[in-house]
Amino acid sequence: MKLKTGAWLLAASVLAAGCGTSTPDTQSASPVGDGQTTTRPGYEGATDPDPAPVKEKANAQAVRFGGKPVIEACNLLSWTDLTSLGVKVDPRPDPNIVNFQRSYLVGDGSGLLKTSAITYAKADGLALNKCNYSLRSADGTLQETLAVAVSQPAYVPSAAGAAAAYDGVHPSIALGSVRLFSKRRDVPEPDASGEAAVVLGDTVASFDFDLKGAGNAGKLQDIAKRVMQNLQAQADHPVGPSTIDYSSPVFPQPVAQPCPLLTPDVVTPAIGADASPLVSEMPGTSVGDVVFPHETQPYNYVALECARGTGQDDALSRKALALRVTSFLSEEGAKKYVENTAGAHGGQATTAPVGDESKIMTDTLSVKTRGVLIFRKGRFAFELQLADHDGHPDGLTLEEATSALGPAGQKIAQSFRGV
Structure with missing residues (x-):
């Protein structure tokens, strides 16, 4: 077989x-x-019967944990967002942890949550609320990744202190009340690699990126701004985790x-x-x-x-x-x-x-x-x-x-x- x-x-x-x-x-x-x-x-050379069939179904019902709505990581950088920005996820029919994984909270279950975060959960590490993608690079060979992890005090108790630590620090980008603090890795241009803390109130979203070449790396500013816009939108009108469907x-x-x-x-x-x-x-x-x-x-x-x-x-x-x-x-x-x-x-x-x-x-x-x-x-x-x-x-x-x-x-x- x-x-x-x-x-x-x-x-x-x-x-x-x-x-x-x-x-x-x-x-x-x-x-x-x-x-x-x-x-x-954009998927020329792909060998699967359909390399890009995914669509999302929105879920208007926000999940609440600890008495407050959960801001779902995948709602900050969704499949729909990537598609609208011209970013393509690597096609692979068999589920795996690298290609596309969503860790999120649902509205039932009495078992305790346990975070490893000392400050806030990092998108390149362990997180209770995380979304990660492996991207299709321009030449189809280089591994490129995007990931977002969200920390809120209800399930990451140290998140409030981590967010407060950024008070008074000059952000790399500000968009209304949302501030982004970026830390770049040393990679040759035009590649872009690094991690950013996106902060709004007591919520911290970790955004990690490893992009190769001018294609996806050239879209980094637009991707980061989309994360910031979505964080504000989710704080104002939270919704639940979408359903990944296919067409x-x-x-x-x-x-x-x-x-x-x-x-x-x-x-x-x-x-x-x-x-x-x-x-x-x-x-x-x-x-x-x-x-x-x-x-x-x-x-x-x-x-x-x-x-x-x-x-x-x-x-x-x-x-x-x-x-x-x-x-x-x-x-x-x-x-x-x-x-x-x-x-x-x-x-x-x-x-x-x-x-x-x-x-x-x-x-x-x-x-x-x-x-x-x-x-x-x-x-x-x-x-x-x-x-x-x-x-x-x-x-x-x-x-x-x-x-x-x-x-x-x-x-x-x-x-x-x-x-």
């Missing part, structure tokens, strides 16, 4: 070479979109969202601790395709991953449920994905059914393939993992997975009604 750039559970031994292009016969028998590709301006001619059906499925009643029993309001989400940034063994027909897919558990900003100290959902255009694609993935990693039948079909991985090759519950519901494939670096660094045994993940998977499958 061949998946683009690093599928979550698949070992290299099961990846087949070549992307494969559908023939007219297989194309006509497949759902609209399967095997098709589209081009996007693509090669994937014309709705995509399943994993984060809403990780409710406290699902997470808490599985991790043995109260679920916190902290959610960590990694959406794929392109439409991918997969060719299964002994076939030539590509199946287009979209994947998102979400994790929720205890409230540490350090993922290695956190105990969480991680759920990846891969949406296909047909049940056939999802069936073959589950069959091939489970077959390649020692899939064992679950003691109780989950969804339409289910297996537990027993392959000891990786924590990502040992004790992971994979199941299907319609055209959607679900992979559920207990992420517990300290307690289960090598993954779960079959018995542990059955106990911890089986009931959680059943609740997820029962609550998911399709899209």
Whole structure:
């Protein structure tokens, strides 16, 4: 089975070479979109079926924590902002921590939050409220990044003192009441690299940038001003975290969202601790395709991953449920994905059914393939993992997975009604 750039559970031994292009016969028998590709301006040379399908859905309901609205980091530099500024995120269909990650707070969960910040959370480090992107550079080879992290006293108690420390200091840029204090790294022109503290009242937003060449680096001032404008707008009229959705001619059906499925009643029993309001989400940034063994027909897919558990900003100290959902255009694609993935990693039948079909991985090759519950519901494939670096660094045994993940998977499958 061949998946683009690093599928979550698949070992290299099961990846087949070549992307494969559908023939007219297989194309006509497949759902609209399967095997098709589209081009996007500025993504010349991209190999995914659609390198830029992401769109955002706004969420007018602000989250409150500690009695005050949360200013979501991704609302200070959103996907929509980047698009309007002509900044392109690197296309990659399989969720990963570098390409696009959103850590944000939601309105439920009684578990405590724990910050590592001594002053305020830095965008290039650990943060409870953070958004980071890996960008597509002009030549398609250089790694460029943008990140924003927000600290407010309700969940980063030292933020108020950090903000007060900037009182009387001359800012690099001022925009109304918003002040930006920039610290550049020593890089050759026209590159731009550095970190800035964007301050408004007792809120500090850390803005980190590493931009190469005249293309994205030339837009740095506009990007920084957009962060400042958005901070003021969010302070005046806070809104909640947006939904990352997709619009693509090669994937014309709705995509399943994993984060809403990780409710406290699902997470808490599985991790043995109260679920916190902290959610960590990694959406794929392109439409991918997969060719299964002994076939030539590509199946287009979209994947998102979400994790929720205890409230540490350090993922290695956190105990969480991680759920990846891969949406296909047909049940056939999802069936073959589950069959091939489970077959390649020692899939064992679950003691109780989950969804339409289910297996537990027993392959000891990786924590990502040992004790992971994979199941299907319609055209959607679900992979559920207990992420517990300290307690289960090598993954779960079959018995542990059955106990911890089986009931959680059943609740997820029962609550998911399709899209």
